[in-house]
Amino acid sequence: MSEGCGIALTMLIIDDDERYVDALFRDARRAGIRLLHAGSLEEGKLVVEGVDGAGICGVILDVECYKRRDDATPDSSFIIAATKYFTEKAPHLPVVALTGVQALFDRYVKDFAGIWQVYKKGRDESAMFAHLRQRALELEWVKVAGRYPDVFRVVDTYLGADTRQALMDCLLTMDDGTPARIRGNLANLRSIQEKLYIVLHRHRPDMVPRRFIYYEHGDQPLKSVNVAAILEHLKGNFDMRRQQIQGEVFLHYRSPLYRFSELVYRVSSDGIHAIDEDSADKPTRYTVQAVANALLELVLWFGRVAGEGSIECTGVR
Incomplete structure (x- = not known):
């Protein structure tokens, strides 16, 4: 783990020298950095614009590399094309250039002065990772992930990049009091709760039976999730009038976790x-914050019970 942050930092390297990159992976791990590798600019764009793109917090570029995956030789114009792409697509990301050729190093140190740092292969790797780590830790979303490392470990393990981005967007903007943002955040939080139960069904079908998750055809695409029925099932279908439990209890109806589940949903x-109907009693940014913090508790609970289900199913955590 990187210093000052409870999560590994994910960075992209675009370099056609696979042997060098394999060796660099070990240095990166020691620096608390998880590297994603692309052998060409074309492949790098796919990574940035794919499911892993939202988690990238730094980029390493070989100064001469393939622009397209089917190129026969490295292209000297690669670095210009890559500079244009990352400047337009991800101007917030720290980017560095890397080369093992002294003449190219001398040239690009001058060309990129005041723009990007340029490093020499076989000599500057430690300095490069230290610089990238320092710059990455200045990114607001990295600071947020560092404040909730236990939550994002669960999200990254079980829930995928889309859920990670939805939760990150909410945590970054939950102080925003505009109606559109409040509505968007509440919708995101409700969708994340639904995703928890969909994934929990795969790990613990006893807790979330198939009958509460509806699909158009087969298993795809998802149509709806009956959260109200799932909550009733989790508390053992407790009959309030008779004060009787009619099934197995997974969450006691008076437990904080059950109350949090109801809070997020309701x-x-x-x-x-209330926002759509222009009610006089509309939610505020504090509503979003309360729901978000309740959801964080649910994510941690989900991680525990999903992990138990993995042990039962596979024998390993």
């Missing part, structure tokens, strides 16, 4: 309706 749904 307050997010009712808050969205």
